[in-house]
Amino acid sequence: GAVVSQHPSRVICKSGTSVKIECRSLDFQATTMFWYRQFPKQSLMLMATSNEGSKATYEQGVEKDKFLINHASLTLSTLTVTSAHPEDSSFYICSARQPPGQGDGYTFGSGTRLTVV
Amino acid sequence: GDSVTQMEGPVTLSEEAFLTINCTYTATGYPSLFWYVQYPGEGLQLLLKATKADDKGSNKGFEATYRKETTSFHLEKGSVQVSDSAVYFCALSDNQGGKLIFGQGTELSVKP
Numbered sequence: 001g002a003v004v005s006q007h008p009s010r011v012i013c014k015s016g017t018s019v020k021i022e023c024r025s026l027d028f029q030a031t032t033m034f035w036y037r038q039f040p041k042q043s044l045m046l047m048a049t050s051n052e053g054s055k056a057t058y059e060q061g062v063e064k065d066k067f068l069i070n071h072a073s074l075t076l077s078t079l080t081v082t083s084a085h086p087e088d089s090s091f092y093i094c095s096a097r098q099p100p101g102q103g104d105g106y107t108f109g110s111g112t113r114l115t116v117v
Numbered sequence: 118g119d120s121v122t123q124m125e126g127p128v129t130l131s132e133e134a135f136l137t138i139n140c141t142y143t144a145t146g147y148p149s150l151f152w153y154v155q156y157p158g159e160g161l162q163l164l165l166k167a168t169k170a171d172d173k174g175s176n177k178g179f180e181a182t183y184r185k186e187t188t189s190f191h192l193e194k195g196s197v198q199v200s201d202s203a204v205y206f207c208a209l210s211d212n213q214g215g216k217l218i219f220g221q222g223t224e225l226s227v228k229p
Contacts, residue, residue: 043220106164111158
């Protein structure tokens with residue numbers, strides 16, 4: 001079945017530094033990937049839609065300059081949290097959409113727990 | 118805009134009890150509907166889905182029927198197990214940009 005690998009699973013960083021999270025589709029090509037943020041005991045909030053070879057589409061209220069998304073290939077999207085602050089601490093989850101004809105479903109990564117100290 | 122509303126949790130049941138988690142949606146057009154499950158500290162796993170009205174999705178004893186007339190997609194299981202303890206999310210895809218829109222999640226706790 002379709003597999004999405006998200007790395008790292010946990011990261012602790014100092015306030016003011018940047019952190020990069022990777023999301024890879026291992027056995028299919030994903031033209032579209034999604035990045036979500038999840039607060040404790042809450043739902044997933046869509047941050048942005050990442051399309052291979054073009055700029056990401058950000059949801060309202062999400063800072064583009066703070067959450068940089070790059071989707072340079074059909075199997076890799078990255079989320080960089082720039083100048084991280086404690087309020088950015090959260091659980092970040094990526095999702096990749098399988099192409100039509102290959103299930104057209106959504107596969108999720110296992111998430112990244114970011115803690116900014 | 119499109120939205121999903123789930124019953125609030127936590128839901129606590131004894132093993133072998135019957136489970137229902139309500140989910141209703143608001144959408145233009147004809148969305149696909151999904152149930153995802155999240156175990157502690159993990160990402161989401163697809164539990165079941167339905168792509169058109171009257172479709173029934175089923176998996177691992179769970180099932181849900183796409184009801185267009187009531188805009189609902191309630192999750193049911195006849196006999197829950199302790200291992201079913203998790204957070205369950207109802208979701209729809211808007212069939213335009215393809216993004217998933219999630220309900221707020223319902224935490225299920227099954228006691229032995």
